[in-house]
Amino acid sequence: AQKVTQAQTEISVVEKEDVTLDCVYETRDTTYYLFWYKQPPSGELVFLIRRNSFDEQNEISGRYSWNFQKSTSSFNFTITASQVVDSAVYFCALSEAHDSGGGADGLTFGKGTHLIIQP
Amino acid sequence: DAGVIQSPRHEVTEMGQEVTLRCKPISGHDYLFWYRQTMMRGLELLIYFNNNVPIDDSGMPEDRFSAKMPNASFSTLKIQPSEPRDSAVYFCASSSPTGPRNTIYFGEGSWLTVV
Numbered sequence: 501a502q503k504v505t506q507a508q509t510e511i512s513v514v515e516k517e518d519v520t521l522d523c524v525y526e527t528r529d530t531t532y533y534l535f536w537y538k539q540p541p542s543g544e545l546v547f548l549i550r551r552n553s554f555d556e557q558n559e560i561s562g563r564y565s566w567n568f569q570k571s572t573s574s575f576n577f578t579i580t581a582s583q584v585v586d587s588a589v590y591f592c593a594l595s596e597a598h599d600s601g602g603g604a605d606g607l608t609f610g611k612g613t614h615l616i617i618q619p
Numbered sequence: 620d621a622g623v624i625q626s627p628r629h630e631v632t633e634m635g636q637e638v639t640l641r642c643k644p645i646s647g648h649d650y651l652f653w654y655r656q657t658m659m660r661g662l663e664l665l666i667y668f669n670n671n672v673p674i675d676d677s678g679m680p681e682d683r684f685s686a687k688m689p690n691a692s693f694s695t696l697k698i699q700p701s702e703p704r705d706s707a708v709y710f711c712a713s714s715s716p717t718g719p720r721n722t723i724y725f726g727e728g729s730w731l732t733v734v
Contacts (some may be wrong), residue, residue: 527696535723545710545725595723606652606675607723609662 502527504594506610513582516619521577521613523592529553534568534575535593535607545591551575579615587617621645623726625711637699640729642711643692645726652712652723653696654731662710668694701733 501523503526525534536548549559551568557567563580579586593607624643632638644651652667665674671688679686683702688694698705708730714723 537725543708543730545712546728547722547724593662605646606664606667607654607662608664611661 502529502532502594502596502608504592504610506590506592506609506613508613509611510614510616512616512618516581518578518580519581519615521590521592521615523575523577523610525573525575525592525594526531527594527596528572529596531596533595535595535600536566536575536577537593538588539591539612548577562565582615582617584617584619587615589614620729623713623724624712625709626726627729628727629730629732631734632701634702634733635700637697638701638705638731638733639665639733640696640709642694642696642726643713644713645724646692647717648713648715648724650714650723651688652655652714653694654710654725655656655710656708656728657706664688665696693720698731701731703733706732708719 504591505524508524532553534551538546538548549566556568556570558568565578567576572582574590577590591612592610595607622647626641630638645730649670650667653665655665656662663678665678666686667674668688671691683700684698686694686696696709708728710725710728712723712725
């Protein structure tokens, strides 16, 4: 069975600080996908990034960066120079590829990390 | 392009009433998912469809819940009869196995309150 653990329930930092959100996953599959979603106070789920299990290259998008390490089954998310607008709940999620076509098997979500950026 | 569209956005109903939530996936997406979000249980997958066929409904909590996808552009999640513990946000999502591969996009959610 697959599992996603976000050990940090809530993080509070002052604006402009860097912050890292941790995500550890468990899966028996060799082919899988990892995701991060943002849920702002308005409630929608906003897609941030998708990573497949064969691509361990780290990714940077503006102030956001992601560190994928298969050896530790982790997919951590760092926000550099945080801003108040980054305040949200962030979810890490895992999807296993269940067929040769790589069709999505549904997401298993972590419990989320509530990030509070104080001005 | 239009995203996943859900209706109603908010619904308040009395216990025992039937509730129907609706979803229009992104055009061209052949996977459709229904999720439920509660404080206690977080985000849970209820059911998903591929090419309008239910693939896995093991997350559906009980027989009071049913989901259908009569065509590629429409799905419903029905609760009959509704109970207060069904109060939650219900998200519909869709994805396509062709690029961006396996990215799952969510609707804005239907906020259900059963009193």
